[in-house]
Amino acid sequence: MHEYFAFGLCIESDIKLSKLLPNTYTQNIDLKIRKDITATYGIDKPNEEREFIKISNSELWLSIQGVGYFLVRNGTEILYYPDSESNVDNLKIFLLGSCIGAALYQRRQFIIHGNAIEVDGKAVIFAGQSGIGKSTLAAIYHQNGFKVLTDDLALIRSDLHVIPSYPNIKLWEDSATNLSYDTSGLSRVRDNVNKYECPISNNFRSSPAELKAIFILGSHNEMNIISSPLSGIEKFIPLKNNTYRKNYLKAMNLNQHHMNMCTAIASNVPIIALTRPKAGFKLKELFEFSLNEIRQL
Incomplete structure (x- = not known):
């Protein structure tokens, strides 16, 4: 596991995120990023549902063809599961963009x-x-x-x-x-x-x-x-x-x-x-x- 610091959060990740600052600020983990098959399941009772995205008050699910699946929950964890055609760099684009943006919104940020x-x-x-x-x-x-x-x-x-x-x-x-x-x-x-x-x-x-x-x-x-x-x-x-x-x-x-x-x-x-x-x-x-x-x- 790797620890980083961004957006005021200590982020623990099982993927190396080299463009982030290493965590030297706190021992408390605010947000965890990890590979988990759960990311493929979607979410129950979304407030909004389209072909590739489902959103509720506290969860967001994304399915990106050729990249993978992503599940953001409670502003505290981002689960991902790569598509067979995916590579790590493509995963990082969504982890550090749409997914971390969703996690920040779940933390009621602007x-x-x-x-x-x-x-x-x-x-x-x-x-x-x-x-x-x-x-x-x-x-x-x-x-x-x-x-x-x-x-x-x-x-x-x-x-x-x-x-x-x-x-x-x-x-x-x-x-x-x-x-x-x-x-x-x-x-x-x-x-x-x-x-x-x-x-x-x-x-x-x-x-x-x-x-x-x-x-x-x-x-x-x-x-x-x-x-x-x-x-x-x-x-x-x-x-x-x-x-x-x-x-x-x-x-x-x-x-x-x-x-x-x-x-x-x-x-x-x-x-x-x-x-x-x-x-x-x-x-x-x-x-x-x-x-x-x-x-x-």
């Missing part, structure tokens, strides 16, 4: 689909639709000496602190090349996908940080970068739209808890729409512009 970096001791989240450049922007912050807290899953605690996840950023090949990463030495996120795991352990913040702001990334046909602070009800829409795995919430009866967290965040944290030109991803300019915006808040 998760934004975004990246978080540290600026002047505070956390800043970049959220937005897939492919808009969240990880690429976080990576250039990292290359300029800023610490990263999380990639893809940004957990915001009830005291409005962001909790670190894994010292790793996932980048598409073109982004990795533009940032001068040598992809020949990097692991692919998944077989036959040109997206790579880029380690950032040399500049990773492993302790929680108070949330300073959330930037919602977008693009337009103009040639300039625009920053637009949101107010009132405008702040709720991007929080809802960028919630990680929104379909989990209703099936787990977490809608009210989620709304309470949205209200707390919208009432206390600036949320800014940051829109860049579609034509040409001017990464350096976006980095400098966003950093200036952050420091003016």
